[in-house]
Amino acid sequence: MFKRLIFLVSLFLMASSVLFAEQLKRAKYVFLFIGDGMSLPQRMIAQNYLKSLGGDDLLINSLPIQSITFTKSADSLITDSAASATAIACGEKTKNHYIGVDSTGNPLTSTAYVAKKSGRKVGIITSVTLTHATPAAFYAHNSNRGNEYEIALDLVNSGFDYFAGGGIAQHDNKNAKSFKGDIYSLAKNSGYSVFVGEKDFAEISGQKKVIAVENKGGAMPYFIDKKDGLRLADFTRKGIELLDNPKGFFMMVEGGKIDWMCHANDVATTIGEILEFDRAVGEAFAFAKKHPNETLIVITGDHETGGLTLGFAGTGYKLYPERLKNQSCSYDSFKNKIKDFVKSNSEAVFDDIKPIIEKSFALKFGAPKDEPMRLSTAETNELKSAFERLKKNPDSSALANSALRIFNNKAGIAWTSNAHTALPVATSAYGVNSSIFSGMFDNTDIAKNLKAVLEK
Ligand SMILES: [Zn+2]
Incomplete structure (x- = not known):
């Protein structure tokens, strides 16, 4: 009797997932924004700060779909960025420190590869280094997030169309076991045009595969320390310009330094990074207004950092x-x-x-x-x-x-911690198919939903 019930329930679930996939509309353009270390307290203090100075709501807080997402990893209630990025990118739980592989080390397929297979162009953007855990989970497979040279080799081999933001850490690490030469040279040999710094950035136009970094090997500066120069929104806007094509695109944009300043318990710098992140989302939102029936925007965090309390x-x-x-x-x-x-x-x-x-x-x-x-x-x-x-x-x-x-x-x-916490995060969505991101769900569901959308 019990077995029969299980069979019927499985049949129902299979049928409903087919129905779910059939009901999806084609979203030509898909944006995924990840605020590293950004949970409800971070979003609320940034919003309260803006309001206290006479500003509006944060854009990410004002989108029509607002949900709760659980973040635990395969081996801990408190995830690190590698395991959570793998869950968000690939749809499977893995252990902390693992990038784009399951708990036994087997490679997983990310939404970015599903998007590429569908004919869409792919862009990966971050305010920290391109080889950091969150961006890496979309293109790399490694059971140690610290192997940034090997991760960078995966970046070169990904064939993705646009990498932008912070530099490539360990790009010339001659001590790496698999050292084959400077990553930027290898990337050029694989057909990438490389642009470093603001002057170079102005030269980008029409190249096929682009790596555009603020500097060669480090993260972008904190907004509070350097308000001029290239910002996350600039890299996002340029990505839209370069990736737009008749088959559409998938773009992942990470605000990575929100997490870093939550580790340091520095709330004002954290707010600056969230406002920068919100401005980058604004670029996608402006694009979505021009392509209202073709664009999906999803915003999430990978975990809370610092145990921030208001x-x-x-x-x-x-x-x-x-x-x-x-x-x-x-x-x-x-x-x-x-x-x-x-x-x-x-x-x-x-x-x-x-x-x-x-x-x-x-x-x-x-x-x-x-x-x-x-x-x-x-x-x-x-x-x-x-x-x-x-x-x-x-x-x-x-x-x-x-x-x-x-x-x-x-x-x-x-603050209660200098590390991450187990607090859930908020997920927001706007545009085509955004209603599938309603309710309370696991971070792996974000990848599962996005893959279903990108397979269309
Ligand atoms: Zn962290």
Whole structure:
């Protein structure tokens, strides 16, 4: 009886998936945006920040379909970016650190390859390095995300049409076991035109296969540190221009540095990266408005990072997102400023670095009690003791961590981790077939749904 029931249920599921595939319309153009480390708290603080400055909602928060997506990997409730990107790209759970392969190391097929097979052109864009876990899961197969040279070889062999954003890490790693030469030379030999930096970027037009990077081997700079120059939206817009063709395209765009600054518990820099990501989505949205019956846009995150909370014991029921606008540099840049200052001023005392702290976070030493950014005696002492430790050990992390925690708390923001968490993420969708992304589902369902769409 039980077996018969299972048989009937399987029959029903098979029939409904056929029905599901039949009901899909053809989406000529498919965009997948992934905010690395971006869950509900990250999206909400960016939105509250925009609103506090008189702005509108985040575009990604205002799309008609808003859903919940679970993120666990095959071997942990808390996923890393490799396993979650593999789930989102290929539709199967794998272990943390695995890229485009299942838990036993067998290669999986990503949505990007399904798109290519369908005749669409393929673009892979990221604000971190092109060989980082999230973009890699769409073109590479490796059971170690750290093998970035080997991953880059897969990039060259993918035959995809457009790679853009951050550079290719380890592109000339002569110590790599399978070293065959600089990746950029190999890419040129395989028919790619390579463009490095802003001046080169202006020259892109009409080439068949393109690699366009902000710099050769690293991530793009944080928006808070460098507001001019090439941004994620520029690479997305250029991708649309290059990939548009009668058979359509699939484009994956990652906002990769959202995650990095959540690891550092730096909320203001995180917000800057989310706004940059939102602007890149805006490029796809503008395109979709011109091609309303042919375009699908899906936006998701791969996991939450940092255990970000909107609310803090010290501010009770109040959140002050507008105070975050006072931060003028990223965690990384602050650390470097302090390190450089101490290096060139070996006799420096705490009073000497106060101006750097005040300028970076608008925190105020010795201010009156009603000044919201006033540093209390306890907070000043914490910073001072971190500085004294820095003088003995040139690592400026402790001082940067203290300054940021104090600054974030004044905005009502707190964090519980420097790693990822098991919190689900939000998935948003717009356009043709977007309703199949409704409800609560697993991250593998994103790939399954996208593959069904791309097979049309
Ligand atoms: Zn991470």
